[in-house]
Amino acid sequence: MRKTRVVKIGRLRIGGNNPVIVQSMASTHTSDIKATISQIDRLSDAGCEMVRVTVPDIESAKAVGKIKKAIDIPLVADIHFDHRLAIESIKQGVDKVRINPGNIGDKDKVKEVVIAAKDYGVPIRIGVNAGSLKILKKVDTSKWDSKRWASEMVKEAMEEVEILEDMNFDDIVVSLKADDAERTILANESFAAKTDIPLHLGVTEAGALVSGIVKSSIVFSHLLKQGIGNTIRVSLTEDPVKEIRVAFEILKALKLREYGPDIISCPTCGRCEVNLFDIVHRIEEIVYSNKLLRERAKGKKIAVMGCVVNGPGEAKYADFGICGGKGKGIWIENGKQAKVIKEADWVNEVIRKIRSL
Ligand code: SF4
Incomplete structure (x- = not known):
């Protein structure tokens, strides 16, 4: 410096x-x-x-x-x-x-x-x-x-x-x-x-x-x-x-400051069957406007992926994440598939998880 x-x-x-x-x-x-x-x-x-x-x-x-x-x-x-x-x-x-x-x-x-x-x-x-x-x-x-x-x-x-x-x-x-x-x-x-x-x-x-x-x-x-x-x-x-x-x-x-989690998400393609854009924007909106959530999730990698083609592979290297299916998704934590959740619950589930960190 x-x-x-x-x-x-x-x-x-x-x-x-x-x-x-x-x-x-x-x-x-x-x-x-x-x-x-x-x-x-x-x-x-x-x-x-x-x-x-x-x-x-x-x-x-x-x-x-x-x-x-x-x-x-x-x-x-x-x-x-x-x-x-x-x-x-x-x-x-x-x-x-x-x-x-x-x-x-x-x-x-x-x-x-x-x-x-x-x-x-x-x-x-x-x-x-x-x-x-x-x-x-x-x-x-x-x-x-x-x-x-x-x-x-x-x-x-x-x-x-x-x-x-x-x-x-x-x-x-x-x-x-x-x-x-x-x-x-x-x-x-x-x-x-x-x-x-x-x-x-x-x-x-x-x-x-x-x-x-x-x-x-x-x-x-x-x-x-x-x-x-x-x-x-x-x-x-x-x-x-x-x-x-x-x-x-x-x-x-640039690795000069920390700021909340690293949310990785895919650009979607024809295989995606959930409204991924809306889900990711809502998660970001909630997390980045809230000091407590940002602090809890600091340094965590969260994957929000459109489908199971690349999703599980990407999510494997995240702390937790979801991969889309038809109106639902697979919750992945520490590289393992943990449960199935409805598309309507994705945002809440990610926020709930961050609160529990
Ligand atoms: S993860 Fe699935 S939906 Fe997203 S870009 Fe890759 S193949 Fe398409």
Whole structure:
């Protein structure tokens, strides 16, 4: 793992030898306190470890205090354009602020935020987005290659880091995001080689479910395998709860974090005579949204297979599982066929088994 300083965000520590933290962002209007708390509760139940809310106006900045009191994970205020909203969010008790150097304005405004952050012991994330670099207003970028994009992103991040470090402020996290996988990778690699500042990884505007998962997986896998990245956010045009599952599945595949069971299931074919898609989706929905079930099933392999052609073979290497027949299935445990269960009982039987672990 890349050697970084440790930054404290509420009760969490990121960087150093700490595990890669999974975070997301609420998609509600922050001033709608009730809806925001409710969405954050769902995110937290899914395993989200830190959550960001947007603060576009003073009403939202005032709301973060109430939201913070009602939730059980660290809260981050996302600030663009108006530094006063960062200062108000800090006063309201937020655990971290994210500022975008591309639109927060001149040095003096950033300095005011740093003074407040120091007073309240709140870290700052410098969140550089390729699409809002300051230089974009002045130059034609049509001939830029990924390397040039990455170098400009790093340059703007370093300028901002210097302002903070000149004020002896070290509680800094940086993110360098682009909607392009190569630019994001190059920018993070270059920044990682220059500093010991923890990195928040993300691909901005990554797209809807499929493209978002593919881009995020490629970027995170490439960087995390080199030990670059201390916290990740998967951006999806989707319910943010889905981002948590995707983030953990990436970390699980890279063997960096554990997250519930490994549910293996077949794609089905003409031999399948049960509604396997529905069954697997229901099991996943129940297990991954429930902290207790995830904990109980952690590290277990559960096979849910469409028929007996490949099913028993696959299930043999699982801790337990089911193979389909016509409207029923064979329950297999520790490699042995244990009983026959009706299709309608598959989901309950898997959940009952997990509860008993
Ligand atoms: S396990 Fe059976 S239903 Fe599933 S893909 Fe294989 S042959 Fe088809």
